[in-house]
Amino acid sequence: MSGGIRASAAPRPVGAYPHARRVGNLLFLSGIGPRDPATNAIAGNVHDAEGRLVAHDIGAQAHAVFANVRAVLEASGARWEDLVDVTVYLTDMAGDFAGYNAVWAQYFPDIDAAPCRTTLGIDALPTPIAIELKCVAALPA
Ligand SMILES: N/C(=C\C=C\C(=O)O)C(=O)O
Numbered sequence: 001m002s003g004g005i006r007a008s009a010a011p012r013p014v015g016a017y018p019h020a021r022r023v024g025n026l027l028f029l030s031g032i033g034p035r036d037p038a039t040n041a042i043a044g045n046v047h048d049a050e051g052r053l054v055a056h057d058i059g060a061q062a063h064a065v066f067a068n069v070r071a072v073l074e075a076s077g078a079r080w081e082d083l084v085d086v087t088v089y090l091t092d093m094a095g096d097f098a099g100y101n102a103v104w105a106q107y108f109p110d111i112d113a114a115p116c117r118t119t120l121g122i123d124a125l126p127t128p129i130a131i132e133l134k135c136v137a138a139l140p141a
Pocket of ligand 1: 011014015030031032033034035126127129132
């Protein structure tokens with residue numbers, strides 16, 4: 001088993017875990033959200049004058065989280081095409097499924113080449129994000 005992989009171009013983990021870990025030709029990524037790697041700001045979150053979160057743009061969050069996944073893959077020597085399984089967590093399935101699903105189709109236009117996917121609706125995520133991805137990639141032997 002390899003050591004934990006840290007990607008400088010991805011947002012810092014929010015706890016004591018690596019961005020990814022390789023076991024044989026499999027690469028397991030930690031769950032990651034749409035935080036900006038440089039500022040830690042969450043893409044697409046809208047706040048009122050008092051700083052309360054009042055809305056989010058799921059399209060912006062989906063693009064940002066895919067960028068973060070790509071950064072971790074690249075830091076791990078893997079490619080986008082190596083993704084084989086993605087679990088998607090949404091905090092607002094009713095409001096966000098269509099928007100996130102449309103962005104997904106932009107990143108995976110060929111169904112035959114797309115990773116397997118499971119989408120779950122959950123109450124909350126560790127940071128005030130609306131989407132988190134948990135990915136597994138298989139590197140070429
Ligand atoms: N993977 C976890 C959180 C990720 C949050 C984020 O990227 O914004 C965790 O707490 O396990």
